[in-house]
Amino acid sequence: MSDHSLPDEIISEILSPALKVSDEVFRDTSAVSPFSNYSESTSAYLLVCKSWLRVATPLLYNVVILRSKAQAKALSLALSGNEELGQFIKKLRVEGGYGAPMLAILKRSPNISDLFVSLEIYSTDNTSGLCKGLELINPTTLILRERRGKLVENKMVSQLLDALSKSIPKWDRLRAFDSPWTLTSESNRFEPVFSPLAKSKRLHTVAISTVSSAAWAYHMFKQCPLETIHVKTPLLPSERDRWDLRLEKDPELRRLLKFVDWPNASPSEPVPELPLVTNPFFIPLAGAPQDVRDQIWAHVLYFAMSVPELAYNPTMRDVPPKLPLLLVSKTFHRLGLPSMCAHVFLRRSSAVPSFASALSRNPSIGPYVRSLAVEYLQFLGDDSDSDVDDEQSKVEVEVDESVGADPMLAVLSRTGALVRFGRNKNIPIGRFSFNVERSISWDAFEAIARLSGSSLRDCAARINTRELASASVFAGFTALRALTWNSSTTFVDVPNASSDGLPNLEELRISSASPSFMLVLSRMKLHHLRRVVIYGGPESAETLLRAHGSKLTELYVSHTTLRAKILEFCPNLRTLSIPGKSSSKPHTPASTAFRPRLERDMSRRMEPLPRQLHVPRHVLRLPELAYVFNVEALARPLETVSSTRGRNAVLKDSHMGKMEIAEWERFFTEFDPVSFPNLREMKVEYCEWPTTEREIAKSSWARWGEMMIKRNINLVNRNGTKWRPRLKVK
Known part of the structure; x- marks a missing residue:
């Protein structure tokens, strides 16, 4: 049998991108470590097969990142068991003290060229091993990290600075230094490091945070054979020019400075020069039909x-x-007009009658329009349009008298091939502005159904209220798959409403609706309906869900609307979303939609629940949330329960009061996985995972995450990142 295995060189080329740590990331001295992520460990590649283990081991050990005592201890044991592994270590990043294991690591890693040391070490840590091991290595690059404004001063840090001061003169290969200190540093703690560096006269490269400290750093290391002073903070081109003028009096310093370009400020790639056309009468594709x-x-x-x-x-x-x-x-x-008119976005109120006039004068462009959205900002106390710089605002079209009193009706009457009207979400608006989505008349909505009903697949419109309307309008939407309804219109012919309306509807989003609208929908078959989103929470939602709940796999319903009866109508749900209030305070308790007493009342009815459970960002009173778990209908099919509130809200332990922590603690402690055999994921959208060993030790979220992992359930934050257990010192 022939050997189909790849050569080690090919395997190495395949694995290198996955195992490589870039120099930029390794040197990162920002407040949050770039390695504080919770993705799968790269060491998992070594477990694929023996050939991958053999090839990937040197790649894995080439750059070592230590972020906890347990990691340091595990590495020291690995190096003690196989001293050849230490030969592979070229770069070592140490983000703490980590005690005696650091001595064993440094002792068995003679080839370290780049050393990263954090000075953010607390008194509970131990730097003895690190201090003793520094003199055993001989790096070429030293990178120190210390956040400005967050100076940590204690015995452990002092010992480390003293050890650096004694070791630097012995590092005869040291050529590069990345300084965390600036001209405005709060203390003179840089002196134990700067002094031996300057006296050694070996530095070629110095990295500093800000350009304002350039002269200071140059003065400190003037006796060294400097080749570059690297400024890490990006500068705008205008700032670069200003500093160039300031440094004209010191040409040597100006020569040494190297700046980082501001993002997107670098010049774009040069456009290749086109060859000169020798034949001015040349016509492209002239020979083609x-x-x-x-x-x-x-x-x-x-x-x-x-x-x-x-x-x-x-x-x-x-x-x-x-x-x-x-x-x-x-x-x-002729050829570009269909593409020009395919997707129309009217950003000004004046653009609506202008576009209606254009359609009136040139009806042939109407069928080209595939999607139409009408949204523009209008501020309180301001009847004028927003100042929008777009193509449509620059094209002045005289309004035709044929447009009439309802320009939007005129537009929709001449665009009979729409695939989408409106859009699914609003653009960001100012704090003093109205909703940017403009309303249309009921006659305009009927025009959409009559003329575009056979092609329209997505309709999201705010419709002006009509006291008495006919439900027969929905029979015209034969291709509609997604409908966003925002109207309080009352329907008069509910008993006679056709059951065949909206035959292809898959998704229904309701912002505002009358009870009669819910009754009309309840009379329809809606065979393809799978997702319902109820934003405002009309009380008549029960009518809709009673009729179609068994079809739904996804339900987004307000916590003010959620009731046990509603959930019992939806036995096949896979996703339940429960939005909360848009409060700026993530610790503000939610509405009392889920009463603690219901937990006691329904405790005997608890049924198996979901594969995934998403917890609202606003719901912190877990006895309230426990009500969801006790609903008898939310059984085996349900995979996801989610809820959201403010866009950017996150919740650290420091943001929670004792009451909130106690209630979450009670929830996770009393959570019985036996009752939820399919549950594999619980998503808490406002949760923020800790990023340091110190934070992890104090974090309630980390503790709860590990508590759920023991039950074979992953606790997940808003980004879908699940908590992964950290190594622990035994």
């Missing part, structure tokens, strides 16, 4: 006008202007 030329140029203009991007998000702004392309030639105008 006319229909082939048209197809090619139509595709070119399709992408040049960002049609695919606008199909995904018609309201995006960072797209190149399209109008100049139409003005190139008559051919471009």
